[in-house]
Amino acid sequence: MKKGLAMLYGCVVVLCLALAPVVMAEQRGVTDTEIRIGQYGPQTGPAALWGSVARGSGLLFDIINAEGGIHGRKITYFLRDDGYMPARTKAIVKELVEDKQVFAMASGVGTAPGMAVKKYLDTNQVPWVGPATGSSHWAFPPTKYLFADYPLYIDEASILVNYAVKTLGKKRIAIFYQNDDYGKEGVAGAEYALEKLGMKLVASVSVEPLDTDLSSHCMKLKEANPDMVLLWLLPKHGAIILGTAAKMGFSPQWMTTSTLSDTPIMFQITKGLYKGVIFTSFGELPDATTNPLMDKYKAAKDKFAPNERWGVFYTAGILFVEPMVEALKKAGRDLTADSFVKAMESIKDFQGIGPKLTFGPNQRQGSRASFLGRCGEGGKSEKLSDWLTSDVDLDVVLKKLGR
Amino acid sequence: MRKVWSKNRYLMAGLMLGVISMIAVGCATAPATFDPNVKGPQMIVEPSSLGLNVATVTGTAIVFKGKGFDPSDSVFIELLGVKKEGKEVKVPIAEADVGSNGEFAAKVETLVKVSELLRAQTGSNEKMETTIIVSQPTIDPGVYTAKAVSMNSKKTAECKWILEPPSFWGNFKDWIGESQGKIVKKQ
Numbered sequence: 001m002k003k004g005l006a007m008l009y010g011c012v013v014v015l016c017l018a019l020a021p022v023v024m025a026e027q028r029g030v031t032d033t034e035i036r037i038g039q040y041g042p043q044t045g046p047a048a049l050w051g052s053v054a055r056g057s058g059l060l061f062d063i064i065n066a067e068g069g070i071h072g073r074k075i076t077y078f079l080r081d082d083g084y085m086p087a088r089t090k091a092i093v094k095e096l097v098e099d100k101q102v103f104a105m106a107s108g109v110g111t112a113p114g115m116a117v118k119k120y121l122d123t124n125q126v127p128w129v130g131p132a133t134g135s136s137h138w139a140f141p142p143t144k145y146l147f148a149d150y151p152l153y154i155d156e157a158s159i160l161v162n163y164a165v166k167t168l169g170k171k172r173i174a175i176f177y178q179n180d181d182y183g184k185e186g187v188a189g190a191e192y193a194l195e196k197l198g199m200k201l202v203a204s205v206s207v208e209p210l211d212t213d214l215s216s217h218c219m220k221l222k223e224a225n226p227d228m229v230l231l232w233l234l235p236k237h238g239a240i241i242l243g244t245a246a247k248m249g250f251s252p253q254w255m256t257t258s259t260l261s262d263t264p265i266m267f268q269i270t271k272g273l274y275k276g277v278i279f280t281s282f283g284e285l286p287d288a289t290t291n292p293l294m295d296k297y298k299a300a301k302d303k304f305a306p307n308e309r310w311g312v313f314y315t316a317g318i319l320f321v322e323p324m325v326e327a328l329k330k331a332g333r334d335l336t337a338d339s340f341v342k343a344m345e346s347i348k349d350f351q352g353i354g355p356k357l358t359f360g361p362n363q364r365q366g367s368r369a370s371f372l373g374r375c376g377e378g379g380k381s382e383k384l385s386d387w388l389t390s391d392v393d394l395d396v397v398l399k400k401l402g403r
Numbered sequence: 404m405r406k407v408w409s410k411n412r413y414l415m416a417g418l419m420l421g422v423i424s425m426i427a428v429g430c431a432t433a434p435a436t437f438d439p440n441v442k443g444p445q446m447i448v449e450p451s452s453l454g455l456n457v458a459t460v461t462g463t464a465i466v467f468k469g470k471g472f473d474p475s476d477s478v479f480i481e482l483l484g485v486k487k488e489g490k491e492v493k494v495p496i497a498e499a500d501v502g503s504n505g506e507f508a509a510k511v512e513t514l515v516k517v518s519e520l521l522r523a524q525t526g527s528n529e530k531m532e533t534t535i536i537v538s539q540p541t542i543d544p545g546v547y548t549a550k551a552v553s554m555n556s557k558k559t560a561e562c563k564w565i566l567e568p569p570s571f572w573g574n575f576k577d578w579i580g581e582s583q584g585k586i587v588k589k590q
Binding site: 210 | 515
């Protein structure tokens with residue numbers, strides 16, 4: 001009897017040991033044939049214009065699958081419409097992680113929707129690559145599973161100020177910004193760059209998201225007599241301020257962030273007033289590039305998504321997840337959240353359709369570079385510079401922002 | 404004599420107004436409070452009922468308050484049993500972080516009010532002013548269950564929320580909004 005029991009225990013132990021690697025190797029969202037990836041983004045509602053980011057990411061996954069997948073696994077992509085409403089973002093992300101069992105989250109438009117799920121994703125060890133906003137909250141302080149590759153708003157503002165002063169010879173810089181984290185990071189970057197140049201903003205005027213009459217704001221800006229005004233706004237406010245300024249005969253050089261870099265749309269809604277506006281870009285311009293990768297992506301778009309508009313936010317959706325695909329390749333067949341993080345951390349000077357990207361064990365911001373473009377006739381954009389790297393000391397700026 | 408009578412009349416009118424105001428305040432729904440006998444998670448909503456007019460919905464601060472959740476958790480609030488395209492669905496309408504005392508206050512944002520309660524859209528008029536474009540009926544009036552769902556645990560809490568048909572006063576306010584071009588009805 002005792003011998004029989006001992007045999008039985010022995011068998012159980014052997015069975016447990018045999019199964020242990022299988023159980024340990026089990027990773028949410030990864031099977032022999034599949035890697036599950038999710039993304040939220042506004043497909044409806046007032047921010048739907050930016051929803052093409054999520055569809056652009058989907059194009060890259062279609063390309064990868066058509067090429068045979070990664071290490072024998074195809075990507076199954078779950079795209080959900082959050083309507084730019086953080087409450088819906090939370091419900092979607094919980095569903096994607098706990099019901100759909102996604103391995104990782106790709107990009108995702110909006111600071112408020114992203115901030116609503118940042119902690120949850122980190123707690124649940126879900127890798128997340130390329131949130132589609134330039135907030136410094138993603139990478140500073142760094143967290144294990146989150147990797148950012150959108151240029152920081154702080155860096156964009158600094159790059160624009162340096163270009164305005166050093167290249168265009170502008171002497172009186174003002175800023176018109178949205179009174180929230182997005183706008184304040186623009187102000188902080190501009191102030192930093194100006195301080196280094198021994199200058200100060202001649203005016204700093206804020207607007208609330210729901211304001212519609214910008215006459216008094218425009219008057220304040222005009223009274224300061226700036227020769228360059230930075231715009232850190234919603235596209236709607238960008239259009240209103242250009243229209244109001246034109247009526248007042250106020251025509252400084254306008255410069256703005258990548259958020260307002262969809263020049264064909266901006267040209268259209270400003271009835272042509274956007275011509276001449278200088279902007280920062282997070283990636284190659286869809287119609288003004290010699291990058292062969294863009295040609296490849298354009299051909300794939302024509303094949304997989306012929307009705308999509310080949311715009312800057314669609315291509316942004318590709319570039320924000322390019323390093324994710326690179327890390328999935330580098331991680332090899334033994335894909336886990338930890339092996340993926342290690343692979344991301346090993347990315348050095350990766351070149352896709354954005355700036356060169358480098359991550360590291362304590363480096364979660366892939367790049368500090370942007371290039372400049374200018375809106376031309378009919379909303380066509382032209383490249384004004386090569387990639388320009390920011391020299392902002394983020395410790396100084398983030399401290400100023402109370403972080 | 405006439406002057407004295409006139410003074411008395413004003414006094415009477417003032418008194419009557421005061422009495423009507425007091426009755427109105429007395430009749431108004433008392434703000435919901437947490438039940439001290441409940442030990443687990445619970446939730447209340449302010450106001451506990453709401454008329455489904457554009458002006459009323461967009462002009463009212465709607466806040467779901469909860470307690471009994473884990474500190475540093477976060478929650479979202481969803482309305483249950485909402486009829487949409489022939490199905491009954493859950494509609495997330497607010498979210499918040501839970502404070503160190505286990506409490507939260509989740510405000511319903513304007514975009515949610517417009518999209519999910521009014522089922523309308525935002526747009527811009529020629530002056531680039533924000534407009535509310537109404538092209539379909541609002542969410543059905545009725546008594547709904549709102550549920551707070553924890554992101555990091557299995558904890559939930561529920562409360563009832565009454566969405567009422569548009570009132571006469573609400574319709575009048577919407578009519579003013581329409582005449583100012585801030586509400587556009589395309590029904």
